[in-house]
Amino acid sequence: MEIWDNSNGLPQNAVFALEKDNHGYLWIATEEGLVRFDGISHLVFDQTSYPEMLEQTYYTFFKTSSGIWGTADRSIALLEKTIEKVIDCSAITENTWIRAIFETETGELFIGTQSGKIHVWDNGNFRELEFWNPEKRLEILGFYPIEKSKLLVGTTHGLYELNLSSKQMKLISAENFTAQKVFGSNQSVFISSPSEGIFRLKENYEMDPIISNDLIRDLNPISLTTDSENRIWAGSTEKGLILIENGMVSRFTYPELKNYTIRKIIKEKENLYLGTLGKGLALIRPAKVSQLYFDILSGKNIKAIFQSADSSIWVGTRSDGLHRIKGGSIRSLTVKEGLIQNGVTTIGEFQGKIYSGSNSGITVIDQKSGKVLDQITQEDGLNGNYVYAIYKDSKGWLWILTRYGGMHYLDENGTLHTVELPEKYSNTNFISILELKNKQLIIGSMNQGIFRIENGKFIENLTLPLTPGEDTIYCIFEDENDDLWFGTHGGMVLLSNGKFRALKKSNGLKSQSVYSIISDGLGGIWISNNFGVQYLPNSELDRFKENGAEDFFIASTLFNKTLGMPNSEANGLIFPAAIQDFSGKIWIPTVEGVGVIDPSSSSQGIQEATNFIWDELHMGDKKIPIGTQITIPTGVNMFQVSFSLIDFENPSQYSLYYRIGTDTDSWLPIRDQRQLTFNGLKPGKYNLEVRILRYGKLDQVKSLPIEVSASLTETTPFKILAALIFCLLVYFIVKYYLNIQMKKSLEEMVGQRTIELSRANEKLKNAVLEIEDQNLILKEITWNQSHLVRAPLTKAMGINQLLIKYANYSNVEKSKEQLEIELLETLKQLDQLVKETHAKSENIKTNEQ
Template sequence: MRKAELRYFFFFLASIFLICQPEKHAFSQSQAGIIDGSEIAQNYVMEIWDNSKGLPQNAVFAMEKDNYGYLWVATEEGLVRFDGKTPKVFDEENYPEMLEQTYYIFFKTEGGIWASGDRSIVLIDKNIKTVIDATEIADKTWIRAIAENGNGGLLVGNQKGEIFSWDEGTFSPLPYWNPETQSEILGFYPLGNSIILVGTTKGIYELNLESSQAKLVTEQDFTAQKIFGNGDNLFVYSQDKGIFRIKEDYKLDQVYTFEQSIGVNSSSLIVDSENNIWAGSLENGLIKMSEGNISKVIYPELQTYTVRKIIKENNNLYLGTLGKGLAIVRPAKIKQLNLGLLEQKNIKPIYQAGDSSIWIGTKSDGLYQIKKGKLNSWNDQNGLLQNRVNTIGAANGKVYVGSIAGISIIDQESGKITGYLTKENGLKSNYIYAIYRDSKNWLWILTRYGGIHYLDENGIFHPIELPEKFTSTGFISILELQNKQILIGSISQGFFRFENDKLIESQNLPLTPGEDLIYSMYEDNAGDLWFATHGGIVLYHQGNFKILRKHNGLKSRSVFTIISDGKSGVWTTNNFGVQYFPNSELDKFKTSGEEDFHIANNFYNESHGMPNSEANGLIFPSAIKDFSERIWIPTVEGVGIIQSPSMYEEQSSGYLFIWDNLLVGDQKIDIENEVVIPRGERMFQISFSLIDFDNPDQYSLYYRINQNSEQWQPINEQRLLNFTGLKPGRYTLEVKIHRHGNLEQIYSLPIQVKAIWFETIAFKIFVLLAFGVLIYFMMKYYSNMRMKRKLESMVSQRTFELSNANEQLKKALSEIENKNKVLLDITWYQSHLVRGPLTKAMGIAQVLNQFSNYQEIGLSKEELEQELLETLEQLDQMVRETHSMSENIKNNEA
């Protein structure tokens, strides 16, 4: 059998035994004392976190808070970090750097928590900081103690009694650790000033890190099972001798004997801030040791589950168990009645009479009265009409108890049932929804089937006649307004306004018929009306309706109660618990859009002390504020009581906001100052924690990543923010926290999304220039192409024209050739015709010019002149004929 199996074999047996134990609710509450009167119990609430709520396994081996405020829990299946609301598991699957996932012992140091397993040591502080392979010093043994050695390294002690120094990644035996007797090391306890106490099976040793010395400071026969303290007092437990106080000179002063400390689970021993010693019992419950007195604290919720680890802070207890996981015990913020007869009863209406007595109706167990710490009851066996009570009211010393069978009338002083009111007395129906006394001392009675009635100040019964269309209406709620008008809410018919007993207004709400059911009504200081309905909270403001629904921050579609605390806000009830809304948020809603508005609120349920998270509706009153300003809430398993003043005091309690991890791809990065998103990554996740173990549900969270935007997005229950597609650049992530409905703080985280090379400004400028050049050349090319096309077109046109011109030229040349031929013919013809007369004329002219005597010629001068004239006329005639032939050629062409 392995050493771990040997070490925890009895844990296994205990777990097997505990499996057979019956389970209870994750949240439970029990009496711890009495305050504010005998009827109210000072309760605690226990919240259990096991493998059904986020723990990987239910056996807790170690438990400690780190320097950030997280609570760490070691289980067999991994380490768990808890912030009060959400467990986060660290195991080998999610964190591959871990060498194993079962760690048994925690050692808190200034650097964080050192956790030891079978073969490794890890440092945890918000996240896993360091992982050390300790196989070489844990062979056939296991680690028992760890402390820092003052040089940035560690001292590690094992079960064999060896102490090793771990420096710069190397283990080496501590040279000055040479005890005279071989013994097991059971634990280290740093005292400061470079002093470490070593608890062994053979006494306590002092290690002086400055002088490098080790010395025995107690007797060797003393087994120092556990050394523990709180800074003011230092104790040691010896399993065979008892509990001793360690004085400054290492003298041991016994404070509890062996017999007194029998049954103490030594691994759980602690000292609280008031110097009380706490321990888990090996049998059942806790053992508290205070000033020599020993008492046992039993929590029924844990039954026989062994408590192995304890942390006590202020009024909170953190219990690490074997088989039940982590249990957190804290004072209840919502109290319960210290009356056994009303425990786990299905509570209906609650009413406070003028004598301060509280009257409580139930679903099937009749009526109860709490008066001066005494509980009285009525049911159908002693005169009550029916055990199911729907409504309660009072007037003139009488209490009126409404049911589905009518009204039972009880004398307030004597407690005797003195009469009844039913249909026989004039009621429209025996199904009574509401009874209410107004400022005129009229007692209003609302029923099914259009029933609105009242008993006047003299007790005279008056039915109110309504229009016929309301004869089937059920009237279920009523309120007197500041102006003394009476407002009545109905099922599916909206609200009705009365001046005395006269109906002056009726108006439906902007809801579907199934939603238009007015459970409760409230008028604020401004005179605006608020309706708690089956479809959310409806505001009637300046004649207009607005609806506050689940997407605006309501926990439930149905709202049963809306009641003012008279100070700074209102309380509402629903199927999942109680919500508080400050007046400032209600005022914001009046001026905001319905779709983008998200109301800041506080939420309370079983984890805060309610007997059951499901409140009751369709009863009247559905909640009351008593004369001491406590608000009483009826639930299906008892009464929850809100101590209003204590709710405001809780604002002073602290919380811690911590940026946690950046998840990019498969890589988890611890967030410190700035988040840098690597190049090419566009999807990432940022997680944060809001550490609060008192009331983790009192916060409303919003975020934005664009500071120029006025829009804040609500954050869901998971403290995770996912981002996709952010462009390269610098951003500021802001988370806004509202607590108790009021703004607490805004936390900022710088984010840089790095650009890929082609997303850089230089690249964009280059691309822009290149694009410009490209556009230039494209335009140039286009222009050239256009010019080319134009020129080609012109050339083509010119070519076509030239081609036509060539054809015409050819044709003209042909014609010219033909004409030339004709002309040649004409010329040849003319040359032959003209040549004779011309020669003749020239001869005559020459004769006339050369000769004075014309006898030789045989003609006279006159005859020659006449001959010349005739010849010239003949020549002229020839020219005329030639011209006429040319004209004929031209006309033929035309």
């Protein structure tokens, strides 16, 4: 039995109505709102979260192909995955309230009220049913369709038939008959009368008595229902359930519900859904984990469990002794029968004897007779009286592990030996042991790692990569690949190829501690912890070996109290902390009894397909039902997609992962939430996928197309236009810059040229001045040539002519010699003038250069 009330999902504990919609959701009507339940999570519909609701309290449900019609005092609502429609009925409920509702094939709604009227809702309007005209004033108590066009109406003054085709009504019972509840199935229709009992309605409307009211005076009529075998179920006003079959009444009581009235019942296959007054919803279903029904073990804190060679099971307890189960009977041993102590920490077998360890030593018991034979304590050679583990190896040696470095074994002759260890391990507590396939022994300790032993000799010690306190090795397991797994206080630690890797709670383990690891031989292992028993398929263990990512999340299935465990907390620091018996069943000790799991049936018989449903899209305060796809409007950055995985058998059998996109390596685990949040997705089209595994094996993948709308500024044409504008802007900026640079360059060039021209003008002016000076010199030269040179030249030429013709001149006063001397002087004078002229011309040439 599992119970949901206002402490774990319901808004209030009084259940008025109970029904499943066409999707498979279970709807619960309470005083504080409607609740939709998928087997693991609740969604509450009230006026705060769903303001379209006109009322919060609904009293009756009527299921149709459209969904569930729920009736409140003055309104009705259609429920199908969500609240599809709400109709205000205040116009027809003045001074009365709604008692019944029915939907025709054409979509018309018949609404019956406490005042005895039937109103029809058609095309948004109410009208009274014209052919409903009973002769007496009455109250309508319920509707029940029997054919496509016929409806039974239960009232306080008789049972009526409404023929919707012929539009006629007919009283089919005595007028003084109160048809309090009309119920049944396609096989049979039943009528309950508070004064006469329960009747079966025959084809001719005769009433066949089923059971007298005298036998069911405590029956709660509003809870009446039938199951698939046509049996009648009802709740008792006093306590428990009533089953009516073949005229016989059976009663079932449940300690959890002993003070609460059962008001609504759904019997579905092997499941019972019970709506109670004050206790909320109770779900009773076949247990996946069976228990031992021995009173002496009921509720006891169970410690070590062991199966001996004769198939008997030995069960140790914390303070209630040792118990032997064989052939359906149980026998107990306590200190009265010779046990050294009633608390049992470990159990083993050696040479036809049972060795029961405690924190005070070992009790030796004869396996056949069950009598105590002997005791083994420190006085007999043990290092400590607190015995943690007793284990027999393939050589027939019995290993005994205790506190204070106690690593002992009894050889085939029964002689006690102590393994010699380095001094630093003299105070180590040894708590677990396993013989490997290579015949070596691995012994686990508290805070000192593992010890490898061969032929009774210490080989090596290895510490695990755990923090102090976590390094407590509760169990050891060797898999098919000869890799070692250690159950520790810090998770499961794998030793493969000489390297350690830890599988922790963050990787999918339900608890930090792992007390036992058992292979079922069918493809998986079972581990016990503080929250139940977890099943891990070998394929997931192999995936862990291959996957080196820190965000690895393992697919698993959890078996806990909701599936039949006597308590979800298993026991640890005992040996063995779980066993697999000779039939393959796994026995788990818990703090309140023994849980027994049959691995062969746990994952078999899966008949129902996974019922996965995309639920609602949440955007701010808006909640929109999800269809085949969703579109996120422009401007919405964050949204949530909720979904449901409807399962009332074993919701914990699923492991879920999701991804958005196509990267096959990006599957992310979905833990306990049923809502995925996305923030900042870029505009575009996406495909949201949810990967569903059952018992660690892929079941199916569900997908949901999502389109994130782009704003105007995020569209491709806008981006292209923006790019063009940007390019043009860059062009004009560059052009403007180049123009400025060119202008500046031209200005610099003009300035430079102006300077050069100014300099040229100066040079030109200087040149002109020089030319003018040179012209003066030239003029001077020319003047010299024309005046100074010409005179001596003429004189020289005249003297020369005179000398040539000297004989012809008689009046010459000078001698010829004097004339020659004078000619020479004249020529010298002329030569001096030529030299001066040449010097001036050289000066002009230098200035030109």
